[in-house]
Amino acid sequence: MNRKTGQKILLTGIIFLLLFITGIPSAQAQPKTIILATTTSTQDSGLLDVLLPIFEKKTGYFVKTIAVGSGQAMAMGQKGEADVLLVHSPAAEKKFITENYGINRRLIMHNDYIIVGPAGDPAKIKRVKPTSVAFKKIASEKVLFISRGDNSGTHSKEREIWKAAGINPEGEKWYQQTGLGMGQTLNVAAEKKGYTLADRGTYLALKKNLNLDILVEGDAILLNIYHVIEVNPAKWAKVNAAGGKAFADFMVSKETQGIIKTFGIDKFGSPLFFPDAGKKEEDLGK
Amino acid sequence: MELIFEGIKKAFWLLVSFDPEVMGITLLSLEVSGIATLISLLIGISTGVTVALSRFIGKRVVVSLINTGMGLPPVVVGLFVTIFLWRNGPLGFFEILYTPTAMIIAQTVIATPIVMGITLAAIQQLPQKLRLQILALGATRLQMVWILIKEARLPLLAAVMAGFGGVISEVGASIMVGGNIKGYSRVLTTATVMETSRGNFDIAIALGIILLLLAYFINLVLTQIQQKERPR
Amino acid sequence: MNEHLPILEMKNISVSRGGTLLLDISSFLIHEGEIFSLIGPNGAGKTTLLQTLSYLLKPFQGEIFFRGKKVETNHSVLEYRRKLAMVFQEPLLFDTTVFNNVASGLKIRGMKRGGIHVKVIEQLERFGISHLSDRSARTLSGGEAQRASLARAFALQPEILLLDEPFSSLDPPTRDSLIEDLEHILQQTRTTAVFATHDRLEALRLSNRMAVMNEGKIVQIGFPGEVMNHPVNEIVASFVGMETILTGKVIKQSGGTFVTSIEGQEIEAVGDVHLGETVVLCIRPENVTLSTRSSQEGTSARNVFPGRIVKIISLGLYQKVHLHCGFPLVAYVTNHSLEELSLTEGKEVRASFKATAVTVIRKGES
Numbered sequence: 001m002n003r004k005t006g007q008k009i010l011l012t013g014i015i016f017l018l019l020f021i022t023g024i025p026s027a028q029a030q031p032k033t034i035i036l037a038t039t040t041s042t043q044d045s046g047l048l049d050v051l052l053p054i055f056e057k058k059t060g061y062f063v064k065t066i067a068v069g070s071g072q073a074m075a076m077g078q079k080g081e082a083d084v085l086l087v088h089s090p091a092a093e094k095k096f097i098t099e100n101y102g103i104n105r106r107l108i109m110h111n112d113y114i115i116v117g118p119a120g121d122p123a124k125i126k127r128v129k130p131t132s133v134a135f136k137k138i139a140s141e142k143v144l145f146i147s148r149g150d151n152s153g154t155h156s157k158e159r160e161i162w163k164a165a166g167i168n169p170e171g172e173k174w175y176q177q178t179g180l181g182m183g184q185t186l187n188v189a190a191e192k193k194g195y196t197l198a199d200r201g202t203y204l205a206l207k208k209n210l211n212l213d214i215l216v217e218g219d220a221i222l223l224n225i226y227h228v229i230e231v232n233p234a235k236w237a238k239v240n241a242a243g244g245k246a247f248a249d250f251m252v253s254k255e256t257q258g259i260i261k262t263f264g265i266d267k268f269g270s271p272l273f274f275p276d277a278g279k280k281e282e283d284l285g286k
Numbered sequence: 287m288e289l290i291f292e293g294i295k296k297a298f299w300l301l302v303s304f305d306p307e308v309m310g311i312t313l314l315s316l317e318v319s320g321i322a323t324l325i326s327l328l329i330g331i332s333t334g335v336t337v338a339l340s341r342f343i344g345k346r347v348v349v350s351l352i353n354t355g356m357g358l359p360p361v362v363v364g365l366f367v368t369i370f371l372w373r374n375g376p377l378g379f380f381e382i383l384y385t386p387t388a389m390i391i392a393q394t395v396i397a398t399p400i401v402m403g404i405t406l407a408a409i410q411q412l413p414q415k416l417r418l419q420i421l422a423l424g425a426t427r428l429q430m431v432w433i434l435i436k437e438a439r440l441p442l443l444a445a446v447m448a449g450f451g452g453v454i455s456e457v458g459a460s461i462m463v464g465g466n467i468k469g470y471s472r473v474l475t476t477a478t479v480m481e482t483s484r485g486n487f488d489i490a491i492a493l494g495i496i497l498l499l500l501a502y503f504i505n506l507v508l509t510q511i512q513q514k515e516r517p518r
Numbered sequence: 519m520n521e522h523l524p525i526l527e528m529k530n531i532s533v534s535r536g537g538t539l540l541l542d543i544s545s546f547l548i549h550e551g552e553i554f555s556l557i558g559p560n561g562a563g564k565t566t567l568l569q570t571l572s573y574l575l576k577p578f579q580g581e582i583f584f585r586g587k588k589v590e591t592n593h594s595v596l597e598y599r600r601k602l603a604m605v606f607q608e609p610l611l612f613d614t615t616v617f618n619n620v621a622s623g624l625k626i627r628g629m630k631r632g633g634i635h636v637k638v639i640e641q642l643e644r645f646g647i648s649h650l651s652d653r654s655a656r657t658l659s660g661g662e663a664q665r666a667s668l669a670r671a672f673a674l675q676p677e678i679l680l681l682d683e684p685f686s687s688l689d690p691p692t693r694d695s696l697i698e699d700l701e702h703i704l705q706q707t708r709t710t711a712v713f714a715t716h717d718r719l720e721a722l723r724l725s726n727r728m729a730v731m732n733e734g735k736i737v738q739i740g741f742p743g744e745v746m747n748h749p750v751n752e753i754v755a756s757f758v759g760m761e762t763i764l765t766g767k768v769i770k771q772s773g774g775t776f777v778t779s780i781e782g783q784e785i786e787a788v789g790d791v792h793l794g795e796t797v798v799l800c801i802r803p804e805n806v807t808l809s810t811r812s813s814q815e816g817t818s819a820r821n822v823f824p825g826r827i828v829k830i831i832s833l834g835l836y837q838k839v840h841l842h843c844g845f846p847l848v849a850y851v852t853n854h855s856l857e858e859l860s861l862t863e864g865k866e867v868r869a870s871f872k873a874t875a876v877t878v879i880r881k882g883e884s
Contacts, residue, residue: 015325020289020446035384064384066465081383183485206485221454238373415606418574422604423623423674426596433626437613 034063034243037074037082039153040181042068042226045201045272047263054259055250061243065107071151077101077229080236085242086251088153090281093102093227102229108251109260109273110225113157115145115216116186116203118196125195131219132165139167142174144194148185149177153224158197161221186210199224201264201272225281226273228252245285252277293491295400298491307469312496315473318386319454322393326413326449330398331442335431355399360452362391364459367392371463384465389473392459397449400457404448408441411433427517447505454501474500523586525550525710526571526678531580533566533734541566541734548678548712553704554822555721555742556714558731558757566712567731568680570601571712602625603676607683609663611655611670616647619655620669627674639711641669644703661692668700672707679704681713697723718758722746730754751879752798758766760800760877761838761848775873783846786820787876798879803838805875806849808867810859819870823847827865830856837861841869 042048043065052063066073066082070089076082078101085102087093096102100201115125115134123141125134140147147169148155162169169175176194178185182202189196190210203214228248233241252255255273264272300308336407337348369375371383371391382388412434420430457475464471466480474497481490533541540575541563548554556564559856569575571582571643573595582589582598589598603623611619620641624634642648645665650658658666664684671679685693701724704711715721722742725879729739730753738750752763768791776791777784778799787799807819825843832838837856841847847869851861861867 015328033381040483044480063466063468064467066384066467079372080374181483184483187485202485209485209487236374238378413608413610415608416610419604419606419610420570420626421574422599422602422680423626423670424596424600425626429626433612433622439613505554 002015017167018071032061032240032243034061034084034240034247035076036063036065036071036084036086036247037076038065038067038086039070039073039088041069041152041154041199041202042086042088044181044183044205045264047260047273050263051251051256051259055247056257059246059250061246063247069150069152070156074101080231083231083240084247085231086226087229088224088226089156090225090227091156093229096229101232101235103232104245104248105227105229106252107279108226108228109257109275109277110223111273112200112217113154113197113222113224114200114203114214115195116189116198116210116212117215118193119211119213120193121213122216123195126215128166128216129219131161131216131221134216135161135165136167137171138174138195139165139169142172144174144176144192145169146185146189146192146194146196147175147177148180148182150179150181152182154197154199155181157222157224161197164221186212204264204268204270204272225276237259275284289487292488292493293495294354296488297495301496308496310469310495311472311474311477311493312500314386314471315454315475315497316500318389318460318473319393319450319456322390322397322453323446323450325390325394326397326401327446329394330401330445330449331405331435334402335409335435337402338406338409339431339434349406352399352403356403358396358399359458360456361458361462363395364392364462367395367459369464384467384471386471387466388463389460389471391416392463393453393456396456396459400452401445401449403417404441404445405438408438408445411441412437441513443508446468447508450504450508451501453502455497525547525585527583527586527654528571529581529583531570531578531582533570533575533578538571539734541570543567543580543734543736546729546736550710551708552710552726553724554710554712555725555728556712556731557716557718557721557728558737560716561733562731563734564716564731565682565733568604568682568712568714572604572680573599573853574604594874600674601677602680603671603674603678604680604682605664605667605671605684607686608639609655609658609660609667611658611663611666614655616655616658616666617642617651617653619666620673623670623674637673638669641673644672645669645699659692660688661696664688664696665699668696672703672709673800675707677710679709679711681711683715684713685717686715710876718746729747730755730757747877749800749879752800755798755800755877755879759802761803762799762801762806762846764799764801764845765881766797766799768793768797783823783844785876786873788874789878789880791878791880796881798881800877800879801847801871802877803848803850806847806869806871808839808841808849808855808861808869809850810865810867818872820873821876822870824866825867827861827863827867830863831862841867843869 038214048065052065055061058238066076070087070092073087074092074096077085077096093105097105123143125137127136128134147158153180178188180200183206185196186198186203186206190212228251230241230244230248231239233239257277260273260275262271264270337345367388368383370377372378416437417430417434420433420471425433455475457479460473461476461479464476466472466476467505474493478490478493478497481493526548528543528546531543532539556567558564566575570578573589584598584601589595611713611861612622617638620638621634624637631857636671645668647662647665647669649738650662655663655666655788688696697720725742728742728745730737730745732753738745738754746758749758749760755763764780766778768776770777771791771793773787774790775786777786778797785799791797823843825841825847827839828842829840830837836853837851839849839851839861841849849869
């Protein structure tokens, strides 16, 4: 039995050694870590890939970007599992603030949503205003509409428009929910020749492979507004409050806003985002 | 079809040019899954052999648990590991959520029952009296276990391949506990999912091809070991 | 044989599993250099005895002494086991070459490669399987595999060799060839051996001393001739091949000869018994002669009975004939005689056997 205990100790030792070895790079790469919860569409735009290296070099922080749906991002904030949020779901954000989960909600930028659909436009919604009427037409013609159905910012916006149109599409045969990211949802819409609500950035990025046209754009309701919110350290002691603030400050800084202004021009011909730091939300609308 | 060709071309180009990001992702995949497999072998084989050779009340229950564990949904494992490693969770003070270490832990949890279950079956199907014969030859307990493992090397190496195969291709848990952070916890599978959701199918296919190649070469080596020394 | 100290001695051994007593032996010893056989029906406890002897079966109550020293601590058990070698009914070879198999015991016991090589070659030659040295053990025939298993055991030059029904799964010609070789090698090397078998002829052929086991106990122990011809009770008698076993009372007795009444018939036998005593008479089938001649002339047999053939079973080289002569009687008859006498089931014949061919087991006054 002596041998057996000896073996068990050796075994456990090796396991811990292996875990430790793998832990070392992790430990070294985390001098000061910030967990940034944001949305998949934000990450997919590529903006963070440009901004974060600048931030990290400047401040020495290591930012862990966790890209999930808006709903999950805010749930993470509620649980204190993130330090700062970069999201675009105004209704849910306001609730987040009033319930004291977050502080210092600051406007960063906006881009817009568009309704895209098959070139033939069977529901005849091209250039229809306001947007809610376009949705009404889709519903009455019972043309295929693809929704993300994942509680993302895009999905919330879509629900807002249905509400404005006074229609509940849930359960209708022409209304299909993918539960997928924006890129995939656009692909589904293209394949099935249906309509969908998309953010301009993702659409532009995938345009050449899709067979969808922009049919409705520019309406105020279609604005997609981004805020940065620091998670309230008073609720959760483990939150990296200093880091969260540093990131938020960085996002509203003049330098960053300048980068946001020109981001995307070289690739798509037009910028993907419009910087808004310091403005009032009501003033937006071009 | 054209898309697949695009993917193959892209894969070739990425590999030949040693694209640093792809190399980094590939190496991390190997490191994470490799270490997870190694740990699962240590735990899985030793436990599997012990359970196979022992007699105790409730053995049937334990064996069923192990067999059930072989089919554990990786995503469920990811969820539970996340809950444990959350900052405010029971193991939060380690601060290892969203790190490769967390991915290794999750993958180990996924692979260990697989290795355990196959080892258990492998040892149990050896002739019952073989154990006695080995002891009669004067072996110590340790020698006996080692010889039994060698006798069962065919299915045991299959266990290694099953364990490794299960985790190198795993994505649900890896995304959840790793966070798919660029240059840090991004591996081939999580990168493929991301590129697909972005609509970058050619890159996704390329990564998929690289993953397949990686898995193939590893298994080639393991198969060589498994099949060597088979005298006529 | 070394008279001084038995090489192995077991005292007060008892083994129970799940409430059943598997082995119950008060004393058992083996002398150095002897070949000892354990015979008995399946389930008699032979395997249990062998495994207890080698400490493969634990726990048990009792003590084992090897060359006078008690075997008990973990260390001494390993040391003791390394002085033994065991061969089972199945060859239990490893998935590698024959050479490596024969070498495996030596490797386990820590011998260096050079020494192993020499010993293995020696054993391969001795058992006539040198040509199989590089073959995979999986490709061997039953006989070849068992030879390899024996070679592996002999390579260890054990102080005691244990064999548990080593020839049971082999076909007759293979078995015969192997028994012959083993006999030769055992004599040559003067190895002490204990082997279990349910084939009494095997035991008769190979062993110097024999023990009959039944239900976990040793019922009789002694030289083969003794056990075979003077069984101590019906169980042993039946096991050593006395097919006809009859119980009756002595009704006449004079000068060493006596008559027993069995089912109305009178059987004469030789023995020192009392009148009225209950005895068990055992007759070997090879000692029973059948004839179709009606008269009783020309035979010195004292016991002649008319009877009817109830059943004939072929045993290959000869036939077993079951008769009813008032009492059941079994005889062996050659195929030749069967034909010549046209023996068939239902035929009336005469069976005879000598009074001196009857083995007597005394049961005492009743």
